Amino acid sequence: MQHQSKRSDREYLTSTEVADLLRVSLRTVVNLRRRRVIPHLKIGRLVRFSREQVELALRSYTVTQVQTHVGE
Numbered sequence: 001m002q003h004q005s006k007r008s009d010r011e012y013l014t015s016t017e018v019a020d021l022l023r024v025s026l027r028t029v030v031n032l033r034r035r036r037v038i039p040h041l042k043i044g045r046l047v048r049f050s051r052e053q054v055e056l057a058l059r060s061y062t063v064t065q066v067q068t069h070v071g072e
Helices: 015-022 026-034 051-059
Strands: 041-043 046-050
Touching (some): 015 051
16 A cells, blocks of 8 residues: 655745745745735744735735826
8 A cells, every 4th residue: 555645735835935936035025924914824933824825915915906097
């Protein structure tokens, strides 16, 4: 019988992986974390991000409609 490792439903990312995912600098990820824009876990000195929670948090920052000011 062959043993297969079972992957967790949740994927946790490092700060560098989040920066790669979002195509931003590591400094930007650190700033977003410090401002509590993206949720994170701290395990001792380690910081991890749930991929699902990062994606959910960023959806709230999506611009859906641009307003223009006409005649000002």
